[in-house]
Amino acid sequence: MKQKETAVIMSGVSKKYRYGQIGAGTLQGDLKEWYQRKKNARDKDEKAADAPYSIGDTFYALKDINLTIKRGETLGIIGKNGAGKSTLLKLLSRITAPSEGNIKIYGRVASMLEVGTGFHGELTGRENIYLNGAILGMNRAEITEKIEDIIEFSEVGDFIDTPVKRYSSGMYVKLGFAVAAHLDSEIMIMDEVLAVGDMEFQHKCLDRMKAAAKKEGKTVLYVSHNMHTIRRLCDRCIVLDKGKLVFDGDVDKATAIYLGAEDIQQIRYEFDADYRPYDEYIRLNKRFSMDVLEVLDTQLPEYDEGDIPHLRLTCTSLQQFANVGFRFEFWYQDGTKVGTMLSGKATEIRKGQNVLELRPDLTHLTPGQYRADLVAYLYDSDGNEDILDGVYPGFAFSIRNKLDERHYLDWHHQYWGHIRLHDMTVNRWQ
């Protein structure tokens, strides 16, 4: 039966918001706004061309989302700020209604957009468990049945009959999550609630959610900016961008798309303004700029660990510099910084065009996709630096997964990190 397998079906769901203050808050304000909108409609042609929007215009926080989630799936939802993740969760947890389309939900929904919703400082931990549990949809009997487990999970212990206003923020969060984690709902919606609490507790929570999905067949929807937790928890992932669903499927692929590291095949980079998002902060003085980077040794930037790519960098300088350094800052595909490689000795830059050969040694990097930001800087003997130019990213490539005597294992990035240090020797004691 279809219902048995499906948890959520969203068809053509959109959510519209109006620009400007929605509802001015007073009747007078509303009348003014109404007049303003009328006037805008009349003056449409005269509207200043550079005005991005006028009061009363609408925009889509979510546009035409079609999504089917199966029972027992753990779905990660990622996207940049403003991509519509939170709106999506709000629609699914019925906090606000969609402007278009409809959503069918099979099962009870527990939304954890915040931990400890409805906690009241004057009430004790135990009273708050009941209240919070009831707000999340449990009845009194269910809570009574589980309260010992909840208290144990929360690690609050002896303080359970103390008003929560005396709790530390950590205890508060733990208690809140403990209640949510014991819900019997078939569908659980979480918005980065795990970002709070200590590391150990975070892992405990993730494991609990994972167990809920795998053993009890619960459906978990999880929004996070942390690719590690997404990877740890989810078996499917969607990427939202400006309210649209841009990817749906494999978690690794999704995180790669989110981080902009997909389809690495570029072998010639022309560094225009897109490569310098932080320009106004760091490159105060445009004396020097990196213009073009070419990958010379391959048509597809895929390397084995230990390879040394052959790169040619063309740059232009308005003046002469005696000691310029270059560095590559490496990022792994999930958004963690791996390490930084410096140019060994100072390079002399002449006025005009300079063509440089770059030979980064990719030893120690483990299989996966990387991007490297390239930064050029001036430095002095006191260790001060003065950034001349930086391009983000300067070079993207992947390291092949090659199983040989040196790479005898699949590399587990989430547990081992992204760097493979020098091998040690292990000898039988003579």
Next chain:
Amino acid sequence: MKTYYTNIESNNRGFRLNLKELWEYRDLVLLLTNKTFTLSYKQTVLGPAWIIISPMLSSLMYIVIFGIIAGISTNGIPQVLFYLCSTTFWTLFAASLTSNAYTFLNNAHIFGKVYFPRIAVPVSNVLVNLIKFAIQMIIVVGLIIYYTCKGEVDPVWYLWPLLPFILIHISVMGMSFGVIVSSLTTKYRDLSILVSFIMQLWMYGTPVVYPLSQLADGSLIKKIIMYNPMTAPMELFRYIMTGKGDVMPGYCAASVALTFVCTLVGIIVFNHVEKTFMDTV
């Protein structure tokens, strides 16, 4: 196992009162009631005794101002009983209204994070007020018995089974007005400032501190006061409790009809607002 199914449509506004869902959340209603009740008297010295003290204080004030200074007649009912009886009854209505007038604003932080039938909050507020009323009635009934023994009042005992209906009627009326106000305050905050003023005016427009019989028949002020939906229930309540008061079946029926209309409007407005108010608050 029970299977739950929800269909969220973009356009099902209008009338939809999901009593089944409210019933599923009955424990939440009770817990909210319990919470409001306990929290009202946390860190007070007298605690729940305030439930009885506050109507007594206001009755005392009315006795001094309206009974002694202004010399308004109480139709032969002992002043203590007259004012206490009227005040508790009025307070039930007024509290049902004002406690709900800020439902959306006060609970925005909860409503914005989790779904539950929003109507659970107004219902629990009404329950709190009914419980307080029941406690206050202990004193009122005590006084009635005392004065009946003394022969000063003559309650209409056979009409007492009607009381629950009257109480439900006025608390639902209060709740409906409150819900309408709270739905509108999500857009127009002005209303929340007006509420306390309107409630004061309304009280004086209701025969709370004076009996209706004090007003001259046919006078304009009486006509206006008769249109007040609280007038007929107030007089009926006092008639049942003390044997003195004007029973006006026609006006009572009109008041009940108004409650129905308000409840309908309240539910429609509430449903409309509860789905999207998070976007406006």
